[in-house]
Amino acid sequence: xxxxxxTPKYLxxxxxxxxxxxxxxxxGHDTMYWYKQDSKKFLKxxxxxNNKELIINETVPNRxxxxxxxxxxxxxxxNSLELGDSAVxxxxxxxxxxxxxxxxxxxxTRLLVx
Amino acid sequence: AQKITQTQPGMFVQEKEAVTLDCxxxxxxxxxxxxxxxxxxxxEMIFLIYQGSYDEQNATEGRYxxxxxxxxxxxxxxxxxxxLGDSAMYFCAMRDARSGAGSYQxxxxxxxxxxxxx
Numbered sequence: 001x002x003x004x005x006x007t008p009k010y011l012x013x014x015x016x017x018x019x020x021x022x023x024x025x026x027x028g029h030d031t032m033y034w035y036k037q038d039s040k041k042f043l044k045x046x047x048x049x050n051n052k053e054l055i056i057n058e059t060v061p062n063r064x065x066x067x068x069x070x071x072x073x074x075x076x077x078x079n080s081l082e083l084g085d086s087a088v089x090x091x092x093x094x095x096x097x098x099x100x101x102x103x104x105x106x107x108x109t110r111l112l113v114x
Numbered sequence: 115a116q117k118i119t120q121t122q123p124g125m126f127v128q129e130k131e132a133v134t135l136d137c138x139x140x141x142x143x144x145x146x147x148x149x150x151x152x153x154x155x156x157x158e159m160i161f162l163i164y165q166g167s168y169d170e171q172n173a174t175e176g177r178y179x180x181x182x183x184x185x186x187x188x189x190x191x192x193x194x195x196x197x198l199g200d201s202a203m204y205f206c207a208m209r210d211a212r213s214g215a216g217s218y219q220x221x222x223x224x225x226x227x228x229x230x231x232x
Contacts, residue, residue, distance in 0.1 A: 033219070040224070041153075041203060041224070041225050042222070042224055042225075043205065043207075043220075043222040044222070045219045045220065045221075048219055088157065090159060092159075094218075100147060100164055100166055102149060102161040102164060103149075103161070103220060104161060105151075105158065105159035105160075105161075106158075107157065107158050108157050108158065108159075110157075
């Protein structure tokens, strides 16, 4: 009964490859997010989706593209992977527009680019 | 731009003692919210507690309480009766409202690593 799940948990790949990370939430939430956590543990928002529409797009390289096939899924596709993309990527979700609603995070995907 | 500052990279606390983790913030918004998350060594992010800018009382959730001082722009997390399982990274975060978007994103501080000593 995992609330927010991500696959894969670990991803090791070569520079220049294209990879995808999948996220699914079974909480019925209508907003989903992608965050990047760097080697110093700093978390930064990348994207958010509300009702399948991209509503926030931070200054992320266009090699990163979020794709939401439905309200419960938000996948992250990365083209032409670079060494600097190595990080932990977290998916999160929340319900509604009330500011008191917390974001619930998935377990993270540890990406290592060689 | 919003900013969250956590000045304590690491802290130690004796088991069963209380500990305060500092968080200060900077925002020009009148309406905002502050969150605390815990990240144990296993890596997941766990929501702990929330404080709204208009909340008159400090938030509490079990052993967690938030010492909210609006004039000082601080939202410190207090953990009472520390347990070994409290050893983790703790992140303070602020939500902002993006005009026209109706959604909120979180801006995180750099975190404080808490170690509980038996």
